[in-house]
Amino acid sequence: MTHALQFYIDGAWVDPAVPNPLDVIDPSTEDAFAQISLGSQTDVAKAVAAAKRAFQTYGFSSVKERLDLLQQIIAVYKKRSADLADAVSREMGAPRPFALRSQVGIGLAHLSKIAEVLSSYKFEEKRGSSLIVKEPIGVVGLITPWNWPLNQITCKVGPALAAGCTMVLKPSEIAPLDAIIFAEILHEAGVPKGVFNLVNGDGPTVGQALSTHPDIDMVSFTGSTRAGIQVARSAAETVKRVAQELGGKSANILLPDVDFAKAVAEGVENCFGNSGQSCNAPTRMLVPRARRDEVVQHAKAAAERFVVGPADADGTMLGPVVSQVQFDKIQDLIESGIKEGATLVAGGPGRPAGLNHGYFIRPTVFADVTPEMRIAREEIFGPVLSILNYDSVDEAVAIGNDTPYGLASYVQGKDMDAVRAVARKMRSGNVYLNDPAWDAGLPFGGYKQSGNGREYAEYGLEDFLEIKGIAGYDAA
Structure with a gap:
């Protein structure tokens, strides 16, 4: 050049x-x-x-x-x-x-x-x-x-x-x-x-x-x-x-009637895309407490399908994160999730097996995350998903909006009246319903910080x- x-x-x-x-x-x-x-x-x-x-x-x-x-x-x-x-x-x-x-x-x-x-x-x-x-x-x-x-x-x-x-x-x-x-x-x-x-x-x-x-x-x-x-x-x-x-810390609310196998897989994929380095990534997955075990199994399977590797390698699905600074920040947040009592479902600290150089992150999923944990509040900017449980849809909305950020929200469910009702309550610049196609004509920007x-x-x-x-x- x-x-x-x-x-x-x-x-x-x-x-x-x-x-x-x-x-x-x-x-x-x-x-x-x-x-x-x-x-x-x-x-x-x-x-x-x-x-x-x-x-x-x-x-x-x-x-x-x-x-x-x-x-x-x-x-x-x-x-x-x-x-x-x-x-x-x-x-x-x-x-x-x-x-x-x-x-x-x-x-x-x-x-x-x-x-x-x-x-x-x-x-x-x-x-x-x-x-x-x-x-x-x-x-x-x-x-x-x-x-x-x-x-x-x-x-x-x-x-x-x-x-x-x-x-x-x-x-x-x-x-x-x-x-x-x-x-x-x-x-x-x-x-x-x-x-x-x-x-x-x-x-x-x-x-x-x-x-x-x-x-x-x-x-x-x-x-x-x-x-x-x-x-x-x-x-x-x-x-x-x-x-x-x-910045952003977007909630992905899975309503009780959703197809959980499909919705969880899509949620993991959207969180991990671009190696998790998207300000509007759905990094907090909110699920009914009664479906917690099912969601964890689907999320674990979805995370383990991702192939991490060099950007120029055939079959790579997730490349590295961008820098040593970002790598260190993400590792610190993963460690904090473990120390604060979240359940590690997939991934964890360190590089994936066989990758000794490069800023590679293990695709990581935490369950039993509570709203006060760092991984639920801070923008991680890496392939790290936090799963939080809720007991009512109103509680899910409250948890979703309990953040200084307001860039995006995600809502998934079969009853579109219920999905649209939740979307109206979300305090964010964008709300994505049931994993829609990206739209260059949709206004993009955020509420709050x-x-x-x-x-x-x-x-x-x-x-x-x-x-x-x-x-x-x-x-x-």
Whole structure:
């Protein structure tokens, strides 16, 4: 990759102001396989200045111009899909088929959906003699995570471009290579210079510089709740808009009439997908106390079917988690579950047999988890499922909502009236009923400490728009 040590600023690949290389680690081997450069405040200032200049033109571009640009980006994205998949697989450990199908595929879905939305979106509305105008907020800072890197890049960059914003992207320094390829895609697609800029770096330096810069009009951040709080504090000095998608601890309520064999298997699969590294993963399975033993057997069987291995190995279903930091955190939480008295059903501490190197986690299931345990309250971000018992549906709802997070909930049952009734009571931005297909048009975001604002489709577009009311527009 020829541009790995450079940044993309004002339509060109440029060297950092001060050399500061960082190794990119392959989590399957724990070895460095590439280097990037970490940026500085000077690099951010250059990128923001370029975006500010570009906004004077791009901010007033036509819908047709922006739609044509998105279609060009989609075409080049498809052409580079294999390169993107290879990068994601290597840098964050996603098995290669999953990286291409899901990690890269979800990015294409977001770009296609925002193009569809843009083709019919109404940016102006007449109300009597007044005109209501929705216009781009300006220069935006985009800070994205490592776990679903292309999902978060595309569901921010796509709507920002559709709105007419210019931008500076700071991807995760842990999984940065797919973002560099994405910048190459936008360059080849003909994005006007300065409209899209990429500066790699860490949160305390580049993230902080974006959050505090007076010429950044909005920050869109996805990451941990802890980091999101810091972004919001930094942004408050200049009263800029902040949209955040943060942590989660999602409940999966299995109602008494559900097909338990099917529902438990689906719940385990959804919890363990992407090696458990999804903010909306259903990590707390709530089941009727009377069905506890049956659920445990189904969960144990489902967990033991998962094949853990290197991202490039045939048959791998779960790759490693992304880093030593994440590995150590997950191991600590698994140990806490044992110490606090949960019943270990499958997995447990340490690496799977035969895997002595790499950040591999044993697919783990705990039963008899109680709401005060750490594994029931903290976001683990690994393939670890907690099963909690309930005595009534009202108790299940109360336990499900008893969390500082509110990103997603899951409800499974045969009586759809009962399923829908529970869904209405869940305090979360999304509720998934009976394992539905993923929908790029569904608004995504959370209640409480899971963030604010919404992403995907027109909901994501509107996060990047200001509303202007022009009174007397049609007055004589």
